[in-house]
Amino acid sequence: MSSDGSLVGTPADAISSGFPEAGPPRFASIGDVRSGLAGVDYLADDGISGVVYLADRLAKPVLVEGPAGTGKTELAKSVARVTGSRLIRLQCYEGLDESKALYEWNYKKQLLRIQADAGRSWEQLEEDIFSEDFLLTRPLLEAIRSTEPVVLLVDEVDRLELETEALLLEVLSEYQVSIPELGTVRAHQIPLVFLTSNATRELSEALKRRCLYLHIDYPDLERERSIIETRVPGISQALADQVARIVRSIRTLELKKAPSVSETLDWARTLVVLGIASVDVDQARDTLHILLKYRSDIERAEKELAGVESPD
Amino acid sequence: MLDLLTGFIAELRAAGIPVSLTEHLDAAETLRHVPLEDREALKYTLGASLVKSSTHWPAYETAFEIYFALRGPEFRIDADGADGDGERSERTTDTGADDLPGQGGRHGRGQGGGGEGMTAEEIADLLYQALLGANRSLVAAVARQAVSRYAGMEAGRPVGGTYYLYRTLRNLDLDKVLDRLVEASRQSAAAHGEVDGGGDGAGVPLTALEERLLRDEYQARIDQLRKEIEAEIRRRLVEDRGSEALARSIRKPLPEDIDVMHATRDELVALRRSLQPLSRKLAVRLARKRRHGRKGALDFRATVRHSLSTGGVPVEPKFRYPRPAKPEIVVIADISGSVASFARFTLHLVHAISAQFSKVRSFVFIDGVDEVTEYFDGVDDPAEAVHRINTEADVVWVDGHSDYGHALTVFWERWGEELTPRTSVLLLGDARNNYHASAAWVVKELRARARHVYWLNPEPRAYWNSGDSIVGEYANFCDEVVECRTLRQLERFVGELA
Numbered sequence: 001m002s003s004d005g006s007l008v009g010t011p012a013d014a015i016s017s018g019f020p021e022a023g024p025p026r027f028a029s030i031g032d033v034r035s036g037l038a039g040v041d042y043l044a045d046d047g048i049s050g051v052v053y054l055a056d057r058l059a060k061p062v063l064v065e066g067p068a069g070t071g072k073t074e075l076a077k078s079v080a081r082v083t084g085s086r087l088i089r090l091q092c093y094e095g096l097d098e099s100k101a102l103y104e105w106n107y108k109k110q111l112l113r114i115q116a117d118a119g120r121s122w123e124q125l126e127e128d129i130f131s132e133d134f135l136l137t138r139p140l141l142e143a144i145r146s147t148e149p150v151v152l153l154v155d156e157v158d159r160l161e162l163e164t165e166a167l168l169l170e171v172l173s174e175y176q177v178s179i180p181e182l183g184t185v186r187a188h189q190i191p192l193v194f195l196t197s198n199a200t201r202e203l204s205e206a207l208k209r210r211c212l213y214l215h216i217d218y219p220d221l222e223r224e225r226s227i228i229e230t231r232v233p234g235i236s237q238a239l240a241d242q243v244a245r246i247v248r249s250i251r252t253l254e255l256k257k258a259p260s261v262s263e264t265l266d267w268a269r270t271l272v273v274l275g276i277a278s279v280d281v282d283q284a285r286d287t288l289h290i291l292l293k294y295r296s297d298i299e300r301a302e303k304e305l306a307g308v309e310s311p312d
Numbered sequence: 313m314l315d316l317l318t319g320f321i322a323e324l325r326a327a328g329i330p331v332s333l334t335e336h337l338d339a340a341e342t343l344r345h346v347p348l349e350d351r352e353a354l355k356y357t358l359g360a361s362l363v364k365s366s367t368h369w370p371a372y373e374t375a376f377e378i379y380f381a382l383r384g385p386e387f388r389i390d391a392d393g394a395d396g397d398g399e400r401s402e403r404t405t406d407t408g409a410d411d412l413p414g415q416g417g418r419h420g421r422g423q424g425g426g427g428e429g430m431t432a433e434e435i436a437d438l439l440y441q442a443l444l445g446a447n448r449s450l451v452a453a454v455a456r457q458a459v460s461r462y463a464g465m466e467a468g469r470p471v472g473g474t475y476y477l478y479r480t481l482r483n484l485d486l487d488k489v490l491d492r493l494v495e496a497s498r499q500s501a502a503a504h505g506e507v508d509g510g511g512d513g514a515g516v517p518l519t520a521l522e523e524r525l526l527r528d529e530y531q532a533r534i535d536q537l538r539k540e541i542e543a544e545i546r547r548r549l550v551e552d553r554g555s556e557a558l559a560r561s562i563r564k565p566l567p568e569d570i571d572v573m574h575a576t577r578d579e580l581v582a583l584r585r586s587l588q589p590l591s592r593k594l595a596v597r598l599a600r601k602r603r604h605g606r607k608g609a610l611d612f613r614a615t616v617r618h619s620l621s622t623g624g625v626p627v628e629p630k631f632r633y634p635r636p637a638k639p640e641i642v643v644i645a646d647i648s649g650s651v652a653s654f655a656r657f658t659l660h661l662v663h664a665i666s667a668q669f670s671k672v673r674s675f676v677f678i679d680g681v682d683e684v685t686e687y688f689d690g691v692d693d694p695a696e697a698v699h700r701i702n703t704e705a706d707v708v709w710v711d712g713h714s715d716y717g718h719a720l721t722v723f724w725e726r727w728g729e730e731l732t733p734r735t736s737v738l739l740l741g742d743a744r745n746n747y748h749a750s751a752a753w754v755v756k757e758l759r760a761r762a763r764h765v766y767w768l769n770p771e772p773r774a775y776w777n778s779g780d781s782i783v784g785e786y787a788n789f790c791d792e793v794v795e796c797r798t799l800r801q802l803e804r805f806v807g808e809l810a
Contacts, residue, residue, distance in 0.1 A: 030346070030353050047356040050346070054357045057345040058338065065366060199366075201596050209334050212360040215369065221532070246521075249528045281521045305521050 026056045042078035051214040061193035066216035069260025076194035080151035089153045090139035104136045130181040150191040158197040173210045232268045259291040320379040455540035493530045591664035608632040638670040646741030648678045648714040654770035677719035680709030717751035724754045735762040743783035755789040768796040
């Protein structure tokens with residue numbers, strides 16, 4: 001496939017070529033994923049490392065779902081760092097359309113081009129202005145055209161409208177983008193794709209079917225403790241342990257928004273800065289607002305931590 | 313292996329998890345890349361292609377444990393004696409009389425030792441040690457012992473795994489163990505100033521915070537034990553009956569398919585947890601529906617008016633976008649014991665999406681009736697309001713047994729006037745009236761005044777009109793009586809209502 005990866009002009013070309021070839025595997029084994037990620041201070045559990053490994057082998061995108069602040073975006077960033085790839089990020093929002101996600105024609109430049117030589121025939125001109133020079137690439141096309149290894153992060157995909165989701169489908173399953181005026185752009189190499197979602201709405205079946213699904217939940221006690229120890233410099237083991245325990249207890253309460261890992265880390269950092277070696281109730285109460293962001297949650301946690309039994 | 317996978321996927325589908333052909337292929341592909349001996353990795357990677365929703369995960373996990381059960385020689389059941397001691401496994405053969413010593417052991421434990429029921433006592437001690445020391449392998453060993461001791465499993469007996477689980481847990485009495493553990497650490501803290509969990513300060517009694525943390529720690533360990541026990545029971549059942557038969561009998565329903573009336577405590581927790589994202593999704597969907605339902609008739613007046621700017625040529629036609637009126641909802645819910653959890657979920661769901669209705673009023677009754685709308689005002693967590701309803705609403709008139717007749721009559725007298733033709737009335741309950749008068753004429757009057765009257769019955773349709781259920785009498789005057797046993801049905805009904 002000589003034309004693979006470049007812009008192909010004729011429809012025949014577009015049809016004849018198949019799936020882009022998978023590059024050499026990025027990871028040798030599941031353990032390799034885990035140790036690699038640990039090397040960049042991302043502590044993966046069995047599920048995370050397994051799915052990342054599989055995504056690489058099967059050349060499939062990963063749909064990462066889970067509560068906010070559990071390291072979904074961080075995972076994509078860390079994988080990019082481990083594999084030495086470029087991270088291309090598409091932040092989704094309501095109203096995102098293909099000119100923001102895929103590509104856009106640089107019409108100002110096209111106008112200039114038309115004005116620059118008015119003498120040429122229309123056919124020549126048309127071929128000219130719909131060429132690569134006049135194409136503005138947006139994140140998805142960018143990720144596909146890149147010759148260096150790429151990690152594509154489609155962040156908060158659940159914010160897209162249902163109809164816009166369809167934009168992603170071609171890229172995700174075939175790793176190609178069809179541009180009517182140009183033909184089909186296929187990937188040089190298969191990017192590792194991560195889609196993150198906070199599950200504010202059910203994603204379409206079509207999208208889910210094309211992805212591997214990874215649910216990242218709050219970490220268990222040991223993992224959270226090690227995360228605190230790796231991410232917060234200068235924290236003592238005892239304090240990290242205590243922080244992890246208190247956070248776990250708070251998460252068992254029925255709150256509007258349970259503390260996330262990033263909030264836990266913020267809290268741990270605060271405690272270190274304040275020079276607190278061991279948290280007691282008063283100190284916890286004074287700093288709870290870092291963990292919890294709702295008035296009612298804070299009140300509730302204060303009550304619980306002070307040992308007042310809840311009526312359940 | 314591929315056969316096993318096909319069977320596994322068939323089981324997943326039977327449990328209600330949608331698995332498409334592509335996903336099946338992906339799973340098969342997965343097997344080529346993941347080392348089969350790494351069971352955990354296999355579980356997660358297979359799950360990544362087969363399960364696309366976190367609420368389906370528990371059902372998937374159960375099925376996985378059954379189909380990919382550990383069947384190696386080291387997991388043979390005979391091997392139990394090896395990690396306990398020989399003496400104990402001897403006694404465990406005596407399964408017939410396990411109830412009595414179990415009881416004795418429980419009493420004895422509280423007093424710190426008793427002569428009778430030594431075997432139970434030993435297990436209890438071992439369990440206590442295991443939980444205190446957070447020794448995982450010991451916990452697993454205890455789980456094995458407890459199952460062979462208490463579950464009373466017999467080969468070929470067609471009983472579900474939950475039965476054995478229940479028997480085992482009842483005998484272990486984990487709540488008491490929890491109290492004992494906390495008590496013990498409290499004492500040891502007071503004595504030595506040394507707590508297992510990292511508290512310090514010599515000779516100081518535990519602060520409330522430390523105690524709380526310890527309790528949670530032990531709770532986590534006990535949950536771990538419970539899981540071990542479940543796994544052990546499953547393993548034995550697989551040995552006995554084979555994967556497929558077993559999978560059928562202990563299939564876990566998805567949270568949205570759990571029968572609300574007969575949910576266990578754990579299931580209720582799962583339900584409550586899935587209720588929140590569900591109501592949020594429902595709200596988003598309904599809002600979108602409202603926004604997209606446009607394209608009305610041509611608005612002639614607006615078109616002509618707009619045409620003035622183009623010299624009287626109607627270039628841009630204007631349409632009258634329909635603005636569907638938001639319905640007004642009155643919920644009248646039976647909150648007596650039998651249907652309480654169902655009423656709670658419905659109230660919760662209706663209020664969570666109250667923005668989709670122009671007004672929501674809630675009434676609850678047992679044999680008296682009371683308005684509870686105000687409990688939801690200004691509370692952003694419906695669960696809290698529901699909790700207040702349970703404790704504060706004045707719903708008992710005589711004896712606290714459902715009396716639909718009296719409740720409906722009182723409702724009609726006090727609030728009947730306030731219904732308008734835009735109101736939809738939802739009646740929630742099983743219509744088990746304890747043989748009181750039905751007062752079905754009230755429903756007829758409601759129907760005449762209000763736009764719709766729906767009856768949501770949490771009982772399976774087959775039970776309607778049996779015993780003291782008189783839902784049929786009311787059904788004559790309702791627009792529709794809907795069977796509403798699961799969250800899925802409830803969600804569908806509420807979605808259509810709005």
